[in-house]
Amino acid sequence: MTEKKTRTPEERACDPASVEAIRKAELDCVDLSFFRMDGQKSQCAFGTRGVCCRICHMGPCRITPKTPLGVCGADEDTIVARNFLREVAGGSAAHSDHGRHLVLLLRKIGEGRGGGYTLKDEKALRRIAKAYGIEEGDVPVPELAVKLAELFLGEFTSQEESLRTLKLAPLSRQGVWQKRDASPAGIDRMVVEALHRTHMGVDHDYRNILLHAFRLALADGWGGSRIASQVSDIIFGTPTPVKSTANLGILGARTVNVLVHGHEPALSEMLAAASSDPEVRAYAQAAGAEGITLAGICCTANEILMRHGIPIAGNFLQQELAIVTGAVEMMLIDVQCCMPGLPDVARSYHTEIVSTSAMAKTVGASETRFSTDRAYETAKGLLKRAVDNYGNRDPEKVAIPGYSKPLVAGFSVESIRYMLGGTYRASFRPLNDAIIQGRIRGIAGIVGCNNPKSKLDSYINTLTRELLRENVLVLKTGCAAIASAKEGNLTPEAAFELAGPGLREVCEAVGMPPVLHMGSCVDNSRLLEAATEVVREGGLGDDLSDVPVVGVAPEWMSEKAIAIGCYFVASGIDVVLGHPFYIEGSKNVTSFLNGGAKDVFGASFHVHQDPIEAAKAVLKLLDERREKLGINRKAERKLMDMKDRRELGV
Ligand code: NFS
Ligand code: SF4
Secondary structure (H helix, E strand, O other), X not given: OOOOOOOOHHHHEOOHHHHXXXXXXXXXXXXXXXXXXXXXXXXXXXXXXXXXXXXXXXXXXXXXOOOOOOOOOOOHHHHHHHHXXXXXXXXXXXXXXXXXXXXHHXXXXXXXXXXXXXXXXXXXXXXXXXXXXXXXXXXXXHHHHHHHHHHHHHHHHOOOOOOHHHHHOOHHHHHHHHHOOOOOOOHHHHHHHHHHHOOOOOOOOHHXXXXXXXXXXXXXXXXXXXXXXXXXXXXXXXXXXXXXXXXXXXXXXXXXXXXXXXXXXXXXXXXXXXXOOHHXXXXXXXXXXXXXXEEEEHHHHHHHHHHHOOOEEEOHHHHHHHHHOOOOOEEEEOOOOOOOOHXXXXXXXXXXEEEOOOOOOOOOOEEXXXXXXXXXXXXXXXXXXXXXXXXXXXXXXXXXXXXXXXXEEOOOHHHHHHHHXXXXXXXXXXXXXXHHHOOOOEEEEEOOXXXXXXXXXXXXXXXXXXXXXXXXXXXEOHHHXXXXXXXXXXOOOHHHXXXXXXXXXXXXXXXOOOEXXXXXXXXXXXXXXXXXXXXXXXXXXXXXXXXXXXXXXOOOOOHHHHHHHHHHHHOOOOEEEOOOOOOOOOHHHHHHHHHHHHHHHOOOEEEOOOHHHHHHHHHHHHHHHHHHHOOOOOOOOOOXXXXXXXXXXX
């Protein structure tokens, strides 16, 4: 148990459910990441500044005023840029490998070896195949699935040819990438090349290293992540608006609670199906439970929320807190963002932690290997095991914080198009018009994680409120979206309370929340897709660097967030960070990423540790773009008449 606790529960989290659970953990003497953060109080200044190099064994070398060069002669620019590129490689690899696993499943299904998996959305298959130029209209579905899977696998392995997914970007953006030599070839090759370039004695020019960081990130955003979203839509269905609830209060006092945590949606989809299997339900009832509550943590939560309305137990920093409620029979973990400390927390309660991925074992967790062939059987077996564990729940240790909020999620680009324009004239036109008229000032994509360095959800929610008041439409993914869900901001009613008059009018007319939940972190590719739709619809410039769109990563912690930031910037979208990268040991790297990148890609990073300052920065960036487009006049204040409403398609 970490001794030094310097912050109260109220200082660590802003939602009451988390505050209660942190307090309970203190009483139960359970160690949490929140407390360990305090133990790590003075974190290494060399690491924070990015000037520690342990790439070869002449080192580790640390750059100081007295030792400005490593043993090999590398200076701070080389070292900082190399460390940064390796982080982008880690993040891009994680997203893209997730995408690859889905592509392999798509191919299996097409070949008739998909076990219980089918293609739920054949329309999506045809639509996406068409976008890649391989849909001839008469190819049978299984064959087309195999063809598309092969094409996607080629995106991973292509040696010299640029990614085909890049063609989904606006033409002028493709031109920027060509001109800047930033178009990535195969995703795997880009990751390997990043490791090669950063090996001792290879690439030493920080500009060249950073250019590869952007190139590689593009292979993630337009490649691996985009493919992951597309294939998920084909196999599991393209999301449409769906109602649900979020926060720890969704756990049932008298149900068997099973949490899915991690990122890959294949098993959780099967669990979703199996949780309503009559046999499993009867089994739960026979054990004295009222049923099974299946809920999610982190991005797996977002995946099954988007498609099935399965409730969300919490975001990243709530993974331990969910166990602390004492009411979770089983937590299933796979890849990414699952803390290795979970089994330690679980030891104080009766929760079984089950690791389901052969590449992601955790000491202290039991293992159930999950294969696609027997997926449904495995899912049923796991749920029954959770039921068996229900009897071990210790009523003395149970305290479920009674807080949860309703939400609406499921905003894929397709569903936004329908929502705005209706079935017959589905289009982004009403959104573009609202931006041009100034009713909507611009769009902010708020994404990313939680980080125990700051108060859970606080920055995200403060920033979101500020921007809504200023008529900025907010699109969200990942743990940032869950933060809004817990605040009740993902409901159409939130528009009355929080949105400025222009945004409120649009939300009311369409019946949409002012914050649109677009999915998991790989679904940040949907944000690129949405911004591309805005460009295609016309009237707001011809490149992503023209459109009044800004990305924000408030409480980020993961390498994936760095990769996301880089592909946004390389796509021409400015990104505001709630705290800086580990680059400040190099003035050159810092000034390139936080400024110079604009000359290359038309966008850069901006660091603002205060959410109010961040909101001002977002508005300034949006207004600069509006100014350039010549639409930065004050919105005419008038109430919508019938004509306006008809134009909005309602
Ligand atoms: Ni994104 Fe989603 Fe959450 Fe951060 Fe982790 S779950 S993939 S990395 S912590 S937002
Ligand atoms: Fe030191 Fe150079 Fe080796 Fe890095 S690569 S550890 S700076 S000698």
